[in-house]
Amino acid sequence: MRSLDGVFRREWGPTVAALARWSGDLGVAEDAVQEACAEALRSWRRDGVPDNPGAWLMTVARNRAMDRLRRESARPGKELAAVQGDGWADDRVVHRVRDDELRMMFTCAHPALERLSQLALTLRLVSGLTVPEIARALLISETAVGQRITRAKNKVRHANIPLRVPPPELLGERVPHVLSCIYSVFTEGYWSTAGPSAIRDELCDEGVRLAGELCVLMPDDLDARALYALVLLHDSRRKARVDPAGVLVPLEEQARSRWDRARIARGVDALRRAEGASGPYLPQAVIAAAHATAPSWERTDWWTICRAYDQLLRQTDSPVVRANRALAIGFRDGPQAGLAALEKVAHDPRLARSALVPTVRADLLRRAGRHDEAVQSYREALSLNGSEPGRAFLCRRIAECGG
Structure with missing residues (x-):
């Protein structure tokens, strides 16, 4: 099952994007x-995974989509035109974007x-993230995520929003969103919020690839270069x-x-080329660099961070930035200073469903030698963490603190 889940996650975005086009x-x-994945579960368990599952x-x-569109004969428009034609692309329109997911x-x-x-x-259609995963990534409820996705799809349909890249003069206003989505894809792979694996390699690879593709599409966009450096x-x-x-x-x-x-060398070079970027990815890339x-943990430049x-x-x-900044202050100025900084954001309602604050607090308390208090915070973090490796790590810390 886990191997099939990896295949479905890897192929979901490209398949949905191509079919949507x-x-x-x-x-x-x-x-x-979704129907094709369900059929694959039945067929591949019986016959084995094909050489080219994608x-x-x-x-x-495509066959399922064609069947549905033919049944909906009362709906005129490009859906039925697509069924009547046999091509996958509209040769009359040439886009600079070479990738369906972009x-x-x-x-x-x-x-x-x-x-x-x-x-x-975007996280649902392009990245194949589940509603619970998206809810954790956006710090909102699963119900709210489901409602937003449904409303957005209805809006695209009823407002006749074209499934294409906008003309060059409109690209700029949409780039910040695309950057955010690419980073969210990479982040969910690098810090998996749920499931048996700490890292989802396919999402990390996808985030790096899409960031590079965007730099090819918009070579003069400094924020795109900063994001590429960061990932x-x-x-x-x-x-x-x-x-x-x-x-x-x-x-x-x-x-x-x-x-x-x-x-690392490529990232540092991309960071140098991103100098002057005004968005949030440049300072994050500076932190990552x-x-x-750093030649060692002890020689990390916490002042720059x-x-x-x-x-x-x-x-x-x-609030996520403030919590992480508190941890950095703890490394620069000592655990007590970090705890004081964390207290300023600890009760932010946007972090109520996140394990971030208790995890940071527990780490600072452990480093301050306050092990009993650290155990309490680690246990609170444990109750909010949906990642199996993340939970295992927290249990290890609890044991180290004598809990």
């Missing part, structure tokens, strides 16, 4: 791929959709983040010899 209907595309899913999903991202970024709805729709620098440490048993390894304990030095280039967090807070009043 072909049929012109997001709902038809998503439902058809092509198998695409063929079955095309889908720009479609979901239409200004007629609300900001959170844009992000939820490269984070991703350079991916192999060292878990041990052979799949257990999480904190940054200070990672074997730096396992870090990808070539990827400080970690990736804290300054980058301060810059980031001037751009966005994010």
